[in-house]
Amino acid sequence: MTEIWNKKVPMKISLFAWCLFRDKLPTTDNLTKIHILHPNVHLCVGGCGLIEDEKHLFLSCDFFSAIGGMVFLTGLVIN
Numbered sequence: 001m002t003e004i005w006n007k008k009v010p011m012k013i014s015l016f017a018w019c020l021f022r023d024k025l026p027t028t029d030n031l032t033k034i035h036i037l038h039p040n041v042h043l044c045v046g047g048c049g050l051i052e053d054e055k056h057l058f059l060s061c062d063f064f065s066a067i068g069g070m071v072f073l074t075g076l077v078i079n
């Protein structure tokens, strides 16, 4: 886990990786757990009908695997 805090890795990438590994990304599932979103909106915003958590977004969602991952990561690198 300490490898993500390497000086050669941009801070925003390290922070994103830390959040990903700690299950702290603002997915609808996590936002529901901390009562920011209503419990009935914890499903994937891609419209697939499954619970939106990190594993779903990056590994199993057809919608985000098609476009989301690359757009999101590109945004991290550009900004």
Ligand SMILES: [Zn+2]
Pocket: 044, 045, 046, 047, 048, 049, 050, 056, 061, 062, 063, 064
């Ligand atoms: Zn989905």
